[in-house]
Amino acid sequence: MMKKQIAVFGSTGSIGKQTLSVCQAHRDLFATKALVFGSNVELGAAQIREFDPEIIGVFDIESAGTIAEMFPEKTVLAGSDVWSIAAFDSIDSVVNGVSGFDGVFPLINALRAGKEVALANKESVVCAGGLVHKAQEEGGGVILPVDSEQSAIFQCLAAGRKADVSSIILTASGGAFRDFSMDELANVTPEMAMKHPTWSMGKKITIDSATLFNKGLEIMEAAFLFNMDADHIKVLIHPQSVVHSMVEFEDSSVIAQLSVPDMRLAIQYALTFPERIESPAARLKLSEYAGLTFRGPDTKRFPALDMAYEALRAGLSMPVAYNSGNEVAVKRFTEGDIKFTEIPDCVCYTMNNIEKIQINSMDELLYCDAQARRLASEYVVKR
Numbered sequence: 001m002m003k004k005q006i007a008v009f010g011s012t013g014s015i016g017k018q019t020l021s022v023c024q025a026h027r028d029l030f031a032t033k034a035l036v037f038g039s040n041v042e043l044g045a046a047q048i049r050e051f052d053p054e055i056i057g058v059f060d061i062e063s064a065g066t067i068a069e070m071f072p073e074k075t076v077l078a079g080s081d082v083w084s085i086a087a088f089d090s091i092d093s094v095v096n097g098v099s100g101f102d103g104v105f106p107l108i109n110a111l112r113a114g115k116e117v118a119l120a121n122k123e124s125v126v127c128a129g130g131l132v133h134k135a136q137e138e139g140g141g142v143i144l145p146v147d148s149e150q151s152a153i154f155q156c157l158a159a160g161r162k163a164d165v166s167s168i169i170l171t172a173s174g175g176a177f178r179d180f181s182m183d184e185l186a187n188v189t190p191e192m193a194m195k196h197p198t199w200s201m202g203k204k205i206t207i208d209s210a211t212l213f214n215k216g217l218e219i220m221e222a223a224f225l226f227n228m229d230a231d232h233i234k235v236l237i238h239p240q241s242v243v244h245s246m247v248e249f250e251d252s253s254v255i256a257q258l259s260v261p262d263m264r265l266a267i268q269y270a271l272t273f274p275e276r277i278e279s280p281a282a283r284l285k286l287s288e289y290a291g292l293t294f295r296g297p298d299t300k301r302f303p304a305l306d307m308a309y310e311a312l313r314a315g316l317s318m319p320v321a322y323n324s325g326n327e328v329a330v331k332r333f334t335e336g337d338i339k340f341t342e343i344p345d346c347v348c349y350t351m352n353n354i355e356k357i358q359i360n361s362m363d364e365l366l367y368c369d370a371q372a373r374r375l376a377s378e379y380v381v382k383r
């Protein structure tokens, strides 16, 4: 097998580091041709020394200058030029581990250029669904899901025909505060929200897991990836994070995918699909679990789910309002400007006030994203 030439977007983040761990475990299969990160010069430089990529992208201009000085023999791109790396001829597969809306740029570029994308970044498909489909049609690129729930569904779907699927069941750990009362939720601090019970992840997705906005985004991500409507996507709280999601078929049979909670499994499967090879993740020992439990979500304490269904059903610019309103709200929460329980209120304000328009171009997408961010900031001032 020829070595797969990989570009890792977001190499210094949680997904990026775990991708490099997979690449390290299979140096015979994967070559890290390009590393792209935001501004973490120290870790980025260490990764460049260890993985020796030919191409480097550093979004922050000043950090890019520092890296270019440290590695004069390498190609270093900076600022929005980094997104072009996703379409370079020498790249076979793009791992998209950028956090937030910016993940849309490498995704669209890679798909237009016919690449395979191992997609962790969910904000991109939530916001740019239609444009992503268009890019796939134009260039023939394919998406392989990395998000553990979507990887699970992708695997479960192999058990039957798509036409015979009756519903998709997304599991959710329920986040750190799944048993908190409304009063307790109002007093959650950013430090508390940064601790996830079962997964170790980046800052934004950890807070999204606590508010259930992560699950809301995943409802829309699943709708996009598997072409399902809102009525056929369900959510179950499963605190142990062992069953990563399930698919129910017309005959009432439910197929689930299980493993230890280790993202390297999903990352590796997206890179080796359809093959399965040994992974750095531990084997699942079900006998070591006291029990696997499931229950329905409390949509009163966690309005993010109902809001996601609303955004999905409404379409147009509503998913952008949901996503980008949330990105601003999370940032303002971590800065101490709003309470934990105001995050959904901020997103609600953004959804209620955004111009409901059809998004047919990148310009229209950027217009809606900017408007959502402006509205979310306005909420913080007005409330």
Ligand code: NDP
Pocket: 009, 010, 011, 012, 013, 014, 015, 016, 036, 037, 038, 039, 040, 041, 058, 059, 082, 096, 097, 098, 099, 100, 102, 103, 120, 121, 122, 123, 146, 147, 148, 199, 200, 201, 202, 203, 204, 205, 263
């Ligand atoms: P992190 O915050 O840990 O990492 C984000 C990475 O993206 C960093 O390398 C950061 O660089 C880089 N980055 C951010 N903005 C830019 C930019 N404009 N240009 C280039 N690089 C940029 O996030 P995670 O790894 O946790 O999450 C990444 C994505 O994967 C998210 O969309 C998340 O929802 C999704 N995901 C993550 C999971 C996980 O287990 N972590 C599980 C499922 C999905 P730097 O730090 O150098 O600034």
Ligand code: MG
Pocket: 147, 148, 149, 150, 218
């Ligand atoms: Mg997930």
